[in-house]
Amino acid sequence: MTSYRCPDCGTGSSVESLAWRCPDCRGPWDLDFSAAPVARESLAGRVGSLWRYEEALPLSAPAVSLGEGRTPLVPLTPTVSVKLDFLMPTLSFKDRGAVMLAELARRLAPKRVIADSSGNAGTAVAAYCARAGLDCTVYVPEGTSAKKVEQIRAHGAHLELVTGDREATALAARAAADTPGTFYASHVFNPYFLHGTKTYVYELWEDLGGRLPEAIVVPVGNGTLLLGAAVALAELHAHGLIAERPALIAVQAEAVSPLAAAFHAGAEELLDDSATPARPTLAEGIAIPRPPRARQILRAVRESGGTFLTVTEDQIRAAQLDLAARGLFVESTGVACWAAAGTWTDRTAVVPLCGAGLKTGLAPQVQ
Incomplete structure (x- = not known):
């Protein structure tokens, strides 16, 4: 196993210490890890999961895999394809990172594992x-979708329902x-999670014949898929496996869009809370008012030549029905x-469909 490193002050820590954040900056860790290049011609015949990219992963030979990864890529328009990441063992893309965390925890053998989530990361x-035989407690907001709560309990985890919002839940778990x-x-503070989500881009690169689309579009709350994508793009480019990096297009719900507001204000950090008050949104999984990795997210989007977009609640409802009419029921x-x-019709793009519709049902109409 490698070690943790603080991206802001350079402080390091052994993974075995169980330190979950930098003791000086109190922010998330990065991983002091260098991926080796993945030879595309070597992939034939390898395991049909994200672990096929073993050269690029900080852990190998997992005991906890459920066959996660290798989800279908389906074209929906002449320029836009969707990646069906809701076809994962727990029905969301969070399995990509959760398997890394569980495998790491299995090797460290702690007394207990805890997690906090708006739902999908907790279920994963x-x-x-459960697969690793680890005692697990998951903290979720009291308003979390009933199906996600049921799924967490079904896996045998202890459930802590926290009064308040996603931020209150995170604070309870961190204590x-x-x-x-x-x-x-x-999934926010531990960088092993990002090295799991980066396999999303490795799969695109493999499935598109060693190429990538001109834009990679991702929903952003805590930014774990976007930051994983940025890690993969840096690795693939550094190894000469892609000539150019695609633009990262980040999407937030208009009701909770602190990163979009900061980006368009030209800020390197989040603006004051009063400048971007949060409102209720159907997109509960990205309703994060103060993401801890905000600086990294904003920097990654800018360096890619990408941008932030926001969508309204009516647009979210319409998009869910539109995808369902195309045969895809997504939360x-x-x-x-x-x-x-x-928005990006002038260039090729891939959109992730991150969670199954059965987790939340159809978005209700406001009367």
Whole structure:
């Protein structure tokens, strides 16, 4: 195993220490890890999961895999394809990162694992901890979708329903994370999660014959898919496996869009909360008012030549119905990028469909 490194002050820590954030800056870790190049011609005959890209992963030979990854890529328009990441073992893209966290925790053998989530990351961590035989507690907001709560419980995890919003839930979990012997399986703070989500881009690169689209469109709350994509693009470019990096187009719900506001204001960090007040949104999975990796997200989008887009609640409802009419039932958070479709018609793009519609049902109409 490699080590953690703070991207802001350079402080390092052993992975075995179970330190979940930088003790000086109190921010998320990066991973001190260098991926080796993946030879596309070597992939034939390898395992049909994200672990086929073993040269690029900080862990190998997993004991907890459920066959995650290698999801279909389906063209929907002449320029836009969708990647069906809701066809994962727990029905969301979060399996890509959760399997890395559970495998790491299995090797470290902590007394307990905790996680916090708006739903999908919690169900994924619960499932993979069950696979690994680890004691797991998941913190979720009290308003979390009933189906996601049921799924977490079904996997045998202890459930902590937190009064308040997603931010209150994160604070409760972080307080518990400081208990000795605890592994905080944070999809936000732990960089192993990002090295799982980066396989999304490796799959695109493989499926498109060693190429990538001109734009990679991702929904952004805490930014775990976007930052994983940025890591993969940097690796593929550094190894000469792609000539140019695609633009990263980040999509937020208009009701909770602190990153979009900061980006368009030209800021390097989030604006004051009063400048971007949050409102209720159907896209619960990306309703994050203060993402801890905000600086990294904003920098990654700018460096790629990309941008931020926002979508309204009416656009989210319409996009969910439109995809369903095309045969794809996706949860309301997962349709956010499709709701923005049409903005980049002048270039090829791939949109992720991140969670199954059965997790939340159809978005309700406001009367």
